[in-house]
Amino acid sequence: MTNYTFQKDVSVYDSTDILVVGGGPAGVAAAISAARLGKKTILLEHTGQLGGMGTLGNVSVFMGVGNVVGIYREIIAETMPDRLPKTHTESIKPQFDPFIIRHYLNQKLAKEGVNVLYHASFVGVIKKDGLVSGVVVNTREGLIAIEAGIVIDCTGDARVVIDAGAPYTTGRDEDGLTQPMTLMFMMRNTGKPVKLYLPEDGYFYEQISELPQGRRLFWEQGDEGTLLVNMTRVKGNGAKIEDINYAEKEALRQVFSVANYLQRNGFENYALTHVPGQIGVRETNQIKGLYTLTEEDVTSGRRFDDVVAQTNYEIDIHSPDGKKGTDERHVSGYDIPYRCLVPQGVSRLLVAGRSISATHVAMSSMRVQATCYAMGQAAGVAASLALDDQCELADVDISKLHSILKDQDVIFLK
Numbered sequence: 001m002t003n004y005t006f007q008k009d010v011s012v013y014d015s016t017d018i019l020v021v022g023g024g025p026a027g028v029a030a031a032i033s034a035a036r037l038g039k040k041t042i043l044l045e046h047t048g049q050l051g052g053m054g055t056l057g058n059v060s061v062f063m064g065v066g067n068v069v070g071i072y073r074e075i076i077a078e079t080m081p082d083r084l085p086k087t088h089t090e091s092i093k094p095q096f097d098p099f100i101i102r103h104y105l106n107q108k109l110a111k112e113g114v115n116v117l118y119h120a121s122f123v124g125v126i127k128k129d130g131l132v133s134g135v136v137v138n139t140r141e142g143l144i145a146i147e148a149g150i151v152i153d154c155t156g157d158a159r160v161v162i163d164a165g166a167p168y169t170t171g172r173d174e175d176g177l178t179q180p181m182t183l184m185f186m187m188r189n190t191g192k193p194v195k196l197y198l199p200e201d202g203y204f205y206e207q208i209s210e211l212p213q214g215r216r217l218f219w220e221q222g223d224e225g226t227l228l229v230n231m232t233r234v235k236g237n238g239a240k241i242e243d244i245n246y247a248e249k250e251a252l253r254q255v256f257s258v259a260n261y262l263q264r265n266g267f268e269n270y271a272l273t274h275v276p277g278q279i280g281v282r283e284t285n286q287i288k289g290l291y292t293l294t295e296e297d298v299t300s301g302r303r304f305d306d307v308v309a310q311t312n313y314e315i316d317i318h319s320p321d322g323k324k325g326t327d328e329r330h331v332s333g334y335d336i337p338y339r340c341l342v343p344q345g346v347s348r349l350l351v352a353g354r355s356i357s358a359t360h361v362a363m364s365s366m367r368v369q370a371t372c373y374a375m376g377q378a379a380g381v382a383a384s385l386a387l388d389d390q391c392e393l394a395d396v397d398i399s400k401l402h403s404i405l406k407d408q409d410v411i412f413l414k
């Protein structure tokens, strides 16, 4: 294989205290909490919208995690006040409108003083004296550089950590396989029978057992008759070029086929109304952090002194070999420690969201959106504290972190 060394002068576009890469649940919350502590904050988002999988991938239902706290609670209060639980320890599973959340997050981040750069993709880490000091970004104007005191990797793929040369893992221990991908879509009740459509390469599903997941899985909680469908399944790792290329095409083929099946089996009046622009990716890479969350931590309900998020979302592993079936196991509730967000072997870089340090099984539980918002919020506060106290991210004062999180309406169960 031939390798090229790519060298180019790149102008500094801006300098910031905290740079967040990726505008999904984790990145949005990290940017908000950092900006609230008076830090100049820039958020880079690869696409034209915030919300990550929730909006981009139409994953428009927040799974219940046993609590509704902090920035996640604020989002519910401001977008779905009728769903806001009275206490912080009730679970809710609201289906939401991804278009409203997309618009809401644009406004919210602007109000919070976060400078969001859309269509801005992380390309590489800049290091000075071995320390992360900024990033190179691909934008609509070509490559730019942004200098930063601390970078928070919320790409979901640990893209920044990997580029910085820090260790990471992918998928299951035994074979590296990750959970499969799913293209979620929406259908709407039109009040009259719709015309059936199946593309030439479509699948004519007759039995439930023939469906890609071997089951019917959808939500219809809104008054307006919107059916949110999670029934496609494509094996592969969404951080690999070949896998994602195949998955985007195969998943769309399945979308038309599943919609056709539903229209013949109980949803005769429902038209296909929304297919998002990209497939949903559940699992890719996990950093190797100062602590790795394990299956045992999750199943034993372990508590940690440096807790930053709590959840009781189940173990939920869609079969990584692409076959039917899902490993679902009840979980009573556990803590995610701060150390899972701190990568080994690199300074000034923190991680939040689904790519924190966790085993394949533990990841399947901690990955849902409310938990990612919670981890992001804690990462923004920790980064801000590290700058104030001029300390390593690994040495952030946990009592100060907890005290600020409490001020930001995060309440931990003992």
Ligand SMILES: Cc1cc2nc3c(=O)[nH]c(=O)nc-3n(C[C@H](O)[C@H](O)[C@H](O)COP(=O)(O)OP(=O)(O)OC[C@H]3O[C@@H](n4cnc5c(N)ncnc54)[C@H](O)[C@@H]3O)c2cc1C
Residues within 6 Å of the ligand: 021, 022, 023, 024, 025, 026, 027, 044, 045, 046, 047, 049, 050, 051, 052, 053, 054, 056, 057, 059, 061, 062, 063, 120, 121, 122, 123, 154, 155, 156, 157, 159, 181, 182, 183, 184, 230, 280, 281, 282, 352, 353, 354, 355, 367, 368, 369, 370, 372
């Ligand atoms: C099919 C599917 C169904 C799911 N079902 C549910 C559910 O029902 N309820 C629930 O709560 N959760 C569900 N989840 C899980 C949840 O949606 C994700 O785990 C969660 O969104 C992860 O949040 P995140 O912020 O870590 O990453 P993501 O949501 O993946 O966001 C990462 C963001 O980073 C951006 N990015 C990536 N690379 C770069 C780069 N190089 N430069 C700049 N930006 C970049 C991306 O564009 C994206 O906006 C589901 C996930 C999938 C895929």
